[in-house]
Amino acid sequence: MKVLITGITGYIGRRLAAYSKALGHEVIGLVRDNLEDGDYFVYDGTYASIKHAVTSSRPDIVFHLAAAYSRVEEDIEPIVDANLKLPIYLAQALNNSSAVFIAVGSFWQFGCANEQYSPLDTYSASKEALEKMLEFYSSNTALKIRVVYLYGTYGDGDGRGKFLDSLITSVNNNEVLGVSPGFQILNLVHADDVVRALFLAADEALNGGSGAIKRFCVNGDEELTLRELVDLCGSLANKRMNVTFGAIPYREKEIMQPRYPFPRVPNWSQQVALHEYVLQRLKV
Structure with a gap:
């Protein structure tokens, strides 16, 4: 085709x-x-x-x-x-x-x-x-x-400046990362x-x-707050996270809870687990 x-x-x-x-x-x-x-x-x-x-x-x-x-x-x-x-x-x-x-x-x-x-x-x-x-x-x-x-x-090779990449980089480089209060839920x-x-x-x-x-x-199988994502990275890296919650405000219209008004794509299921990807990217 x-x-x-x-x-x-x-x-x-x-x-x-x-x-x-x-x-x-x-x-x-x-x-x-x-x-x-x-x-x-x-x-x-x-x-x-x-x-x-x-x-x-x-x-x-x-x-x-x-x-x-x-x-x-x-x-x-x-x-x-x-x-x-x-x-x-x-x-x-x-x-x-x-x-x-x-x-x-x-x-x-x-x-x-x-x-x-x-x-x-x-x-x-x-x-x-x-x-x-x-x-x-x-x-x-x-x-x-x-x-x-x-x-x-x-995903790997992503240059879009996503939070997950910034978080992993901060862990690997022992850098301080300023974030929002962190109670928004991510999928x-x-x-x-x-x-x-x-x-x-x-x-x-x-x-x-x-x-x-x-x-x-x-949408994936797992929902995590931003704080829980930080905790996941810290647990997998076995490091204390240098993350400052509340350093930046929420956006004016922050989605605190994602909504799923339509069904998933037929026959689709999540195959790549988030924790496996994070562990792969961490320098541990």
Whole structure:
């Protein structure tokens, strides 16, 4: 099969591309800039460039991983472009095909309130807005659309500045780490498990799943507060942790308890245990 990936140069995108190739699929990237090698098409911000990519590659599966995030008000344009315009262009270009379209959502869309719709910021609001458009394409075209919501993701070689990496680095280097009060609950899933979940969502759609849009969560088996994660690292390293709780405040809208309003991806289960990964990364 042919697999088209947006965000293929990102952390999850690179791993998804490698996994796709290992399964024997042809992988095509949709990128912003010309790359030195690889099969890819360049998105220049126009619908014409997306139409050309789709018409030329004729993908069976499209994974939309590209996203933009910013807390700066003036950066709204890249958020609209990556989180709304690009995927809408893709859905429009694919509307005469029976391809599977996998859109990656965020648990930030569920927010910190009891209501199902309570996005935290422009990033999560744009993700939610996209789903309304995808519902239209799901109802009016042959596209099979699945939205897969990710929670905390981590893995080796991750350069995104995740808290888990900062924590492990502080242990290994005996550095002091200032954090929030630490009572927020985290749900962390390894990147390899995330990649498998994305493909299983595509398999569900390809193998008899209904044409109506479906939504799935990719949440791990274990919930830990930030404080409990610190304790886990200290226990595995057999060290006293140099962590200062309350050194920085919670975010204005902090998710203290993740919500799971949709079922897990069918046939998916967590395979990489958090404590095993942490132990592997610690210098003990």
